[in-house]
Amino acid sequence: MRDYSFGNFLHELRLRSGLTQYQLGLLIGVSDKAVSKWENGSSMPQSSVLYKLSEALGVSVDELLSCKYHSFEKKDTKGVFATKKQLWNKAFDAMRERYGNPVPIEIVNRFLTEQAEMQNTDSIVYFDMLSVLSSAAKKRHDHVMVKGGTGSSLVAYLLGATEINPLKPHYCCTACHRVVFDDSAADGWDLPPKECICGRAMIADGHDIPFESCRHEVNHGSHVFVSVSPDFFRPAVECIEDYFEEYTLTRKEWEADRFITIKVSSESAEGSVAVIAAEEYARFQTLAQATATSFDRIPFASDEILREFQSGSTDGILEFHTKYMKNMLHTVRANSFHDLIQIFGLCHGTGVWTDNAGELVAQGCPVGKVIAYGDDVFRHMQEKMISKGLADTGFAYAVMENTRRGLYAKNGIPHDIKMQLKSIGMDDWFVDSIGKIKILMHKAHGVSYVRLAATLMWYKLHYTKEFNEIML
Ligand SMILES: [Zn+2]
Structure with missing residues (x-):
């Protein structure tokens, strides 16, 4: 007699994930016919496939074989876990709403990878909190800057925790939700205008931005840093504490009305939120009010804005107004927003530009190709490994983390690591460069700053009088 219980359960899980039989097949390396056979009960997957299946569908192998969700059923009775499940559904719905149905397989794959890594952590709760905080700030024309790797997560982006979209450069239609990936530019902001069909x-x-950039943070609890304007400091702290009302909170005031950390403990995890008051953010609010234009609606990704950065007229532009940055913009021409993002990273790491990437650029290497962020280490290695048919990303991740922390600069690159880097075809300049780096930023962090700087440049260009009065 045919047993339908596995097939029915698989069917339910697949629909919950919004996948077609073909898409699920692609993710786990079988044909849609094989998936169809499992679902109609005429065959069972081999044990070697079960693990992949469980990863793709976000359940354990044990759950798959017993055809029911143990964890969710048990955990659902507790507040925090019920919330998490709802949030995952919310993020999933946001993905479908934005990227159509069916969602392109690259995007589904990214979502599921993040879900597999994060579903046993509280990360998604923090993303949701950041989205609530950022909505509260926007209502009063205030600005919240989230630091660190949050922008490396697609789920964080979908939930509104960050404005940084980590996917590969692409176009998206807000009307019909068509998505077109386009690798003709290294950054989405550099893609030319395009009309949808x-x-x-x-x-x-x-x-x-690869998700691996924030894997370390995800695995070591959520530690979020937010900068807000001094006026919004108290409301922000209240907003965060209200949000985590069901958790145990320990507040530590490092500096009155300027710097607070809130330790957040739940049954499953511990995390923290640091809130920092930044003087200059008050001026952004004044600027937005004086010009009656909202910060989040500025069309900053244009040639006219890029030209201003090329000319080095960056007075009053946060993080770009220093002599060092001006010199840098003079020495290295930013031909694209990608270049501008690279330049920011090169200036904000340690051991990254001087005696390192700077020399490569002087020898004619494009600034877009050198290592400016931890993410670049991972991406360069992943590209080589994929071209050699190696799918494992564990090695690239380890090298990225060791480089980011300056371990190779401190202790030298171990001989076996050097040999492995050579065996996957990494160039000498790459090995040489990672051996000198002491501190590397997250790309998501750099993109946030460039976004803010380009927005300010737009004001400078279109509301020069107001900009000069408020920002200079
Ligand atoms: Zn369209």
Whole structure:
């Protein structure tokens, strides 16, 4: 007699994930026919496939074989876990709403990878909190800057915790939700305008940030840093504490009305939120009010804005107004937003530019190709490994983390690591460069700053009088 229980359960899980039989097949390396056979009960997957299946569908192998969700059923009775399940559904719905149905397989794959890594942590709760905080700030024309790797997560982006889209450069239509990936530019902000087949102008976005960039943070609890304007400092702390009302909170005031950390403990995890008051953010609010234009609606990704950065007229532009940055913009021409993002990273790491990437650029290497962020180490290695048919990303991740922390600069690159890097075809300049780096930023962090700087540049160009009065 045919047993339908496994097939029915698989069918339910697949629909919950919004996958077609073909898409699920792609993710786990079988044909849609094989998936169809499992679902109609005419065959069972081999044990070697079960693990992949469980990863793709976000359940344990044990759950798959017993055809029911143990964990969810048990955990559902507790507040925090019920919330998490709802949040995952919310993020999933946001993905479908934005990227159509069916969602392109690259995007589904990214979502599921993040879910597999994060579903046993509280990360998604922090993303949701950041989204609540950022909505509260926007209502009063205030600005919240989230530091660290949050922008490396697609789920964080979908939930509104960050404005940084980590996908590869792509176009997306807000009317018909068509998505077109386009690798002709290294950054979505550099893609030329494009019209959708439905006639609407498409939005270009995506900074090609691998999720692995924030894996360390995800695995070691959520530690979030937010900068806010001094006026919004108290409301922000209240907003965060209200959000985590069901958790145990320990507040530590390092500096009155300027710097607070809130330790957040739940049954499953411990994390923290640091809130820092930044003087200059008050001026952004004044600027937005004086010009009656909202910060989050500025069309900053244009040639005119890029030209201003090229000319070095960056007075009053946060993080770009220093002599060092001006010199840098003079020495290295930013031909694209990708270059500008690279330049920011090169200036904000240690051991990254001087005696390192600077020499490569002087010898004619494009600034877009050198290592400016931890993400670049991972991406360069992953590209080589994929071209050699190696799918494992564990090695690239380890090298990225060791480089980011300056371990190779301190202790030298171990001989066996050097040999392995050579065996996957990494160039000498790459090995040489990672051996000198002491501190590397997260790309998501750099993109946030460039976004803010380009927005300010837009004001400078279009509301020069107000900008000069408020920002200079
Ligand atoms: Zn369209």
